[in-house]
Amino acid sequence: MRAAALLECVDVSVNYGGVCAVDRASLAVEPGQLVGLIGPNGAGKTSLVDAISGFVPISTGRVLFDGVDLARSKPHQRARAGLVRTFQSLELFDDLSVRDNLLAASERPPWWRLAGEVAWPRLGRDQLAEIDGALESVGIAELAGRSPGEISQGQRKLVAVARALATHPKLLLLDEPASGLDTDESAELGRRLRTLLDRGTSMLLVDHDMGLVLEVCDHLVVLDFGRVIATGPPSVVRGDRSVIEAYLGESLADTLDRVDGDAT
Amino acid sequence: MTDYAFYLLLGSGAGAVIAMLGMGLVLTYRGSGVVNFAYGAIATWVAYVFYGLRADGDYVLPFPGLPERIDGGDEMAFVPAIAISLATAAALGLLVYAFVFRPLRLAPALAKVVASVGVLVAVLAMVQLRFESTILSPAKILPSEPVTIARDLTVPRDGFWLAGIAITLAIALWAVYRFTRFGLATRAAAEDERGAITLGLSPDALAALNWTAAAVVAGAVGILASPLTQLSPLLFTALYLVPALGAALIGRFTSFGVTCAAGLAIGMVQSTFVQLQVDVSWWPEIGAREGLPFLAIVGALVLLGSRLPTRGSIEIARLPRAPIARARAAELGLGYAATVAAFFILPGGWRIALLTSLIAAVLALSLVVLTGFLGQISLAQMAFAGIAGFALARFADDMRIPFPIAPLLAALVATAFGLLVGLPALRVRGINLAIVTLAGGVAIQEFVFKNPDYTGSIAGGGVRIPKPELFGIDLGLTVKGALFRPAFGVMVTTVLLVLVVAVMNLRRATLGRRMLAVRANERAAAAAGIDVARTKLVAFALSAFVAGVGGTLIGYRFGTISDASYGLFASLTVLAFAYIGGIASVGGALIAGAVTSGGIFFFATQEIVGRGSSANLELFIGGVALVAMAVLNPEGIAGALRQSRASRFLEGRPR
Ligand SMILES: Nc1ncnc2c1ncn2[C@@H]1O[C@H](COP(=O)(O)OP(=O)(O)OP(=O)(O)O)[C@@H](O)[C@H]1O
Ligand SMILES: [Mg+2]
Numbered sequence: 001m002r003a004a005a006l007l008e009c010v011d012v013s014v015n016y017g018g019v020c021a022v023d024r025a026s027l028a029v030e031p032g033q034l035v036g037l038i039g040p041n042g043a044g045k046t047s048l049v050d051a052i053s054g055f056v057p058i059s060t061g062r063v064l065f066d067g068v069d070l071a072r073s074k075p076h077q078r079a080r081a082g083l084v085r086t087f088q089s090l091e092l093f094d095d096l097s098v099r100d101n102l103l104a105a106s107e108r109p110p111w112w113r114l115a116g117e118v119a120w121p122r123l124g125r126d127q128l129a130e131i132d133g134a135l136e137s138v139g140i141a142e143l144a145g146r147s148p149g150e151i152s153q154g155q156r157k158l159v160a161v162a163r164a165l166a167t168h169p170k171l172l173l174l175d176e177p178a179s180g181l182d183t184d185e186s187a188e189l190g191r192r193l194r195t196l197l198d199r200g201t202s203m204l205l206v207d208h209d210m211g212l213v214l215e216v217c218d219h220l221v222v223l224d225f226g227r228v229i230a231t232g233p234p235s236v237v238r239g240d241r242s243v244i245e246a247y248l249g250e251s252l253a254d255t256l257d258r259v260d261g262d263a264t
Numbered sequence: 265m266t267d268y269a270f271y272l273l274l275g276s277g278a279g280a281v282i283a284m285l286g287m288g289l290v291l292t293y294r295g296s297g298v299v300n301f302a303y304g305a306i307a308t309w310v311a312y313v314f315y316g317l318r319a320d321g322d323y324v325l326p327f328p329g330l331p332e333r334i335d336g337g338d339e340m341a342f343v344p345a346i347a348i349s350l351a352t353a354a355a356l357g358l359l360v361y362a363f364v365f366r367p368l369r370l371a372p373a374l375a376k377v378v379a380s381v382g383v384l385v386a387v388l389a390m391v392q393l394r395f396e397s398t399i400l401s402p403a404k405i406l407p408s409e410p411v412t413i414a415r416d417l418t419v420p421r422d423g424f425w426l427a428g429i430a431i432t433l434a435i436a437l438w439a440v441y442r443f444t445r446f447g448l449a450t451r452a453a454a455e456d457e458r459g460a461i462t463l464g465l466s467p468d469a470l471a472a473l474n475w476t477a478a479a480v481v482a483g484a485v486g487i488l489a490s491p492l493t494q495l496s497p498l499l500f501t502a503l504y505l506v507p508a509l510g511a512a513l514i515g516r517f518t519s520f521g522v523t524c525a526a527g528l529a530i531g532m533v534q535s536t537f538v539q540l541q542v543d544v545s546w547w548p549e550i551g552a553r554e555g556l557p558f559l560a561i562v563g564a565l566v567l568l569g570s571r572l573p574t575r576g577s578i579e580i581a582r583l584p585r586a587p588i589a590r591a592r593a594a595e596l597g598l599g600y601a602a603t604v605a606a607f608f609i610l611p612g613g614w615r616i617a618l619l620t621s622l623i624a625a626v627l628a629l630s631l632v633v634l635t636g637f638l639g640q641i642s643l644a645q646m647a648f649a650g651i652a653g654f655a656l657a658r659f660a661d662d663m664r665i666p667f668p669i670a671p672l673l674a675a676l677v678a679t680a681f682g683l684l685v686g687l688p689a690l691r692v693r694g695i696n697l698a699i700v701t702l703a704g705g706v707a708i709q710e711f712v713f714k715n716p717d718y719t720g721s722i723a724g725g726g727v728r729i730p731k732p733e734l735f736g737i738d739l740g741l742t743v744k745g746a747l748f749r750p751a752f753g754v755m756v757t758t759v760l761l762v763l764v765v766a767v768m769n770l771r772r773a774t775l776g777r778r779m780l781a782v783r784a785n786e787r788a789a790a791a792a793g794i795d796v797a798r799t800k801l802v803a804f805a806l807s808a809f810v811a812g813v814g815g816t817l818i819g820y821r822f823g824t825i826s827d828a829s830y831g832l833f834a835s836l837t838v839l840a841f842a843y844i845g846g847i848a849s850v851g852g853a854l855i856a857g858a859v860t861s862g863g864i865f866f867f868a869t870q871e872i873v874g875r876g877s878s879a880n881l882e883l884f885i886g887g888v889a890l891v892a893m894a895v896l897n898p899e900g901i902a903g904a905l906r907q908s909r910a911s912r913f914l915e916g917r918p919r
Contacts, residue, residue, distance in 0.1 A: 053791060079793035091788035093781040095585060104777040105792035117773035118766050167793050 004067055006031045006171050006202050007052065007083070011061035014047045014226075021047035023226035024060065029171060034193065034203045036217035036234070038210075040246055044226040045206045046088055049173050052204075053085040054078050066170070080108070082170030086160045086177060088206075092148040098159050099144040102131045106166035134166040135159075138192055153180040158189070165196070172196075172203045178212050190216040214238060222246070270419060271536040277423030279531020280430035281489040281504050286511035286523040287430075287437060288481040293517045294441075294454055295474020298365050298376055299695045301643075301702070302383035303508075304500030306360075306479050309387050310353045311486030311495055312395055315402050317345040326390045328884065333394070342405075350483050357479020361472050367895045369471075373694040377641055378843050379894035384501065385840050386887025388833060391497045392880040400495040405488060426488060427528060433481065434524035441520070450474060502832050506703045507531070507557035513564040513699065530557060554710035558703040565692045565700065587849055587906065588771055600761050607753030615748045617867035619741075619821060622756045625857025626814035628842035629767050629850065634807035635839075636848035637776055638800060639783030641698045644685055644705030645838050648808040649815025650830030651708065652678040654718050656816045657727040657825065667732040671820075675812030681708065682808020683801055690797045693786075705835055713827035726826030729819040741821055756817055763810055768850050770806070779803050837861065837883060840890040846902025855901045861886055 005028035014022040022044040029035045037045050050056040052063055054075040063070045065083050073081070093101050107127070109117075135141045138158045143151055148159065157180050164172055174193075178186040190212050193203060207213050213220070213234070220237040222230040224246040230237050237243055285303060292300045309326070316324045321336035340348075364379050392398055406422040441447035453467040486500065493499065507530045515523030534556055540547045548555075603622070607615055627645055635641050655674035659665045665673065685704040689697050713719050719727055731740030732755060741752040770776040778799045781789040786796050819825050841860045846852020859865045861882035897904055 055787065055791075075787075075790040076793050076795045079791055084793070085791050087788060087791070091785045091791075093777075093784040093788065095780045095784060096777060100777050101781075103774070104781040104789075104794065107774045107777070108793075109774055114773070114775050117775065118769050121769045121773040163792060 005029060005064075006033075006066060007204070008064040009048070009052065009061065010064070012048065012051055012058050012063060013060040014044070014051050014056055015059045016047075016056075021226055022051060022223075025223065025226065025228045026061075027221045027228065027231070029202055029204055031170075031202055032197065032200065033218050034197050034205060034216060036213040036220045037204055037206045037223065038208075038213055038220060039223035043223040043246075045223055046175055047226075048223065049085060049175050049204070049206060053083065053173060079167060079169075082168070083173070084164045084167050084169035084171070085173035086164050086175055088175040088179070090153075090156050090160065092156055092159060092163075094148055096148075097144070098135070098140075098146050098148065098151070099128075099131055101148065101159060102134055102163050102166040103127070105163045106130065106134075106168075131166060134162045137165060137196060138162045139188065154182070154185055157181065161189075165201070169201055172201055173206075174203060175206045176208065177205070178207050178209045183211070186212050187215075267539045268536050271539050272532045273419045274423060275532035275535025276427040276528065277489075277492050277531070278504075278535065279528035280423070280426035281485055281492070281527075282507045282511055282531045283427075283430040283524040283527025284433060284481060284485045285500070285504055285508035286515065286527040287433060287520050288478040288485070289508055289512040290515060290517055290520060290523050291437065291474055291478040291481065293512070295450055295478070296361065296365055296369075296471035297454070298368075298380065299509075299517075299699065300478075301377065301380040301505070301698070302360070302387060303478070303482055304505035305384045305387035306353060306356055307482040307486035307489075307500040307504075308391060308495075308497060309356065309486075310349050310483035311402070311490040311500075312391055312400075313352050314345055314349040314487045315400055315490070315495065316395075317348060318342070318403070323348065324394045326387075326394070328393070328881065346487065349487060350480050353479045353483025353486075354476045357475045357477075357482075358472060360479075361475035364891050364895065365475070366468060366471070371894070374635070374639070374641055375894045377695055377698045378839065379891050381643070381836050381839055382887045382890030382894060384887070385833075385836055385890065386884050388497050388501070389880045389883035389887055393878070393884060398497050400490075402491045402495055404491045406491075422492070426492075429488070430524055430528065434520045437520040446470070446473065498831075498833060502706060502709075506554070506706050507534070507560070509699050509703065510557040510560040510564065513561055513696075526560075530560060548711070552711075554703075554707045558707040561699060561703045562688050565688060565696055585848060585903065596761065596765065600757060603757045604750075604754050607750040607757070612748040614864075614867065614871075615750075615753060617862065617864045619753060619756060621857040621860060621863035621865075622753075622760050623814055623817045623821065623857075624838070624841060624860035624863055625854050626760055626763060626817060627811055627838045628845060628853035628856035628860075629763050630807045630810035630814065631839060631842040631847060632767055632850060632853050633770065633779075633810060634803055635842070636852070637771065637779040637783065638803040640689055640693060640800065640803070641701070641839075642685070642804075642807065643698055643702040643835055643839060644708065645807075645811045646815075646830045646832070646835035647705035647708040647713075648678040648682055648685075648811040649818060650713055650825075650827075651681050652812030652815035653729075653819040653825050653830060654712065654727065656819050657729050658718075660730050661728050667734050671732075671813065671816035674816050675809050678812025678815060679805045679809045682804045682811075686801050686804025686808075689800050689804060706832060709827065709830075709832060713830065719825075719827055726824045726829070728824055729822070731823070732820055741823070752820070756821075759813060759817065763813065764850055764854070767810075767853075771850075775799075775802060837886060840886050844886065844889050844893050844900055846900030848900075849902050851905075852900050852902035859886075859901070 007029040009025060009027050011024045011026055012022055013020065013024055025044070025048055027035070027037070037048065039045055047056065051058045054070065054073065065078070065081060070078060093104060096104060132141055132144065135144055138161050140155060140158050140162065143155060143159065148156055151159070157177055161174065161177050178189055181189060186209050193205070193216055197203065205213065205217060217234055220232065220234050221228055222237060222243050229242045229246060230240045285307065289300060289303055292298055292303065313324055316322045316333070317336065317340045319339060321338050321340045322333040323336055324333045325331060360383055364383060365376065368376050368379055404422065406425040409421060410418045411421040411424070412418045441451065450470050453470050490499070508527060511523045511527035511530060514526040534553045537547070537552045603618070606618060610618070627649065630645055631642070652674040655677040656671055659670040659673050685701055688700045692700060731738060731743070738751065741749055743749060778789070778794050781792065781794055782796050782799050790796050815830065818829060822829060841856045842853065844859060845854070845856025857863060861879055866882050893900060
């Protein structure tokens, strides 16, 4: 038997009314792997992430995390089990400072501590150090005291990643974390993701930035019209005919040219 | 069986009233996306205007400062009186839309709910200002002589008339919406406002027309239905609005036909409860009537869930900010000392006003937790307070449990009810939750507060609350001969201080962060591992606990409490003043207490200006101020103060 995958989706489908957004898609993420999930607009990437994280019901198939079938667990239970996601659209907690955004996600005190805090609220030194560590790992430690309203779009994306990291995920599902970042920032994020990987967080990365995806991922899964049309290492997938065809509408040729241009 | 047939038929009148109000609510919602909690109040106002015209020919004006009434000589004839009354209804609907809900088109649901509560409070306060005797018995309009249906089945016929009118209205509305250009345009606008604009239709004009039509329906209901029972200010809000909301929900705020049928059914089934009480030994004597619409509402919401239609419009405004209060111990200590000192120094009237303010601040704090931090609304706070009040009577008077323990236990009972009303909050939010809490509050009111087993006989004036006593020190407000004792004020101030510190801590604690996370975005909160359901329940529980503490303070203050001590209207005014003060901060709750009706602000104004204002005028001002706040400044007075401090700071001027 092969080594158990951390995340395993088997024949997962997602339907919205009559629309079949994901059609019997299967994928696996091994521990320590960074898997890229790519596909043209509307391919069903977000829907698949929603299904894995429990935000939409699946109509067929199974999602296994750490060998456990997730069918019965709610989104917050999945997050607590170490399966944490970010959103494509910005979903920060507006009224909380950046630090409090991370705290809200990281804290898991027992109920008696929760009650005790109403009499005497205090934060442990180690708790704060942990938050600062999570911010540092995406390079925004200096934003801790700011409010989400005051920082740039790109910075907010990074806060969302840091917030997910603050929960100590085993597997991080990142839905377009680099949108809103410029090329340099995006490359920087890529390096940081690799560092996190070395520290033991596995990842599933959804992004349209081909440069980023081809550069950092160990393995790629390509979706089109809800179906998996190709899987494999980046070097293989980028030459795959069906992938090139799926992307033709978005002129993959250009994208590839640009990537090649960047590389040289 | 004929008994049940009799009561079913007898209920057709009430059913028709519910059905027509329900259809009016649907009309308003389809036209503008507003669930109008003030809808019953419009019916009320028109009913009173009509009564005034018919009884002594006076047309009553609702504007403070202007002449109260235009003397029209003798009693007015039926037809002109109806015409003038319905014109009044139309004008009222148009005014409310133009000045309140048009500016709030893009506001979040919370602001709309709050604004309609403001309208409701203002209109009801105005009724009480303008009519000395508010309980009236209007003459019958519809023919009411009995009609014999079967051999031993004879019922008055006005119910049938009303039912006929309701069904005709349903058919007419359906046809208008189905076949006319106006109806089609309204439907298009409800689907997508931007789409309607590109079609060359003004969603605004459509909304205004729908509001006017709905208000005329309300007016007609008010006139036709008030002879069925006695007319009183809360009649249409307490008795009919909740079931009408239930009927509208069953009709998914879309279908006139379903709403009409549901309304008729609710009214008729409610009517059979009289007989059920006789036949079924365990059938509750009181409250089942109000329990039915509550169950209908919760059932409709849980079954239909999120499938209720939402409007294709964009919400831009956001909820009021919930800043971290950084009060230092010294500031709190100073405030505490000053308040305590005031109880020793100030004369009696001031002390009472101060007490009113402090207790109102406690109730406002309960909403800071629920609405400010969690972003969920409750129209049932006074019901929670009342539960604690009556529980306190049990614990302290019957069971002789001593002072600090009895009120704490009583507040815990309120907490349990808070959890019960909060349970639907796991499935529904926003406007729908406001409806659930309103219905839950009314159900508690009728089921518990009107039951002499819990709340004493009306003849006895309610139940007695023994004076609080701690370590042999009497903390009561009045002791033989001594009125307005400062000891009581010190006790209330201390309780408020403890709650203020607790709520400030809550904002900085894990629980508070979770609540604000849920308020900002439930999906993202769940993705961050926050148990949204549990967080909501905890907030409901804490909020009901704080409201419960407020309820026990009310009990100690008056010494005797009855169902009137914790009325539905009071629940609404608590929300009103909490929002005016600033719903999302502790400072806002303290301001809410200060400006509350009968509180320190109005009392001081009265002392300084030298002219008394009546409680009703203050409530009217409160209602109008609430609307103004919702429209102009959702952050309340506390937010305005913060902003001016912040802007002064930014401009570099020292403060
Ligand atoms: N809530 C929804 N209801 C109905 N259809 C939906 C919903 N969400 C997504 N869809 C449809 O499902 C399909 C897949 O959408 P999805 O958002 O998963 O794609 P995506 O790959 O994430 O696209 P993008 O790259 O633009 O983010 C699309 O056709 C979309 O229109
Ligand atoms: Mg997407």
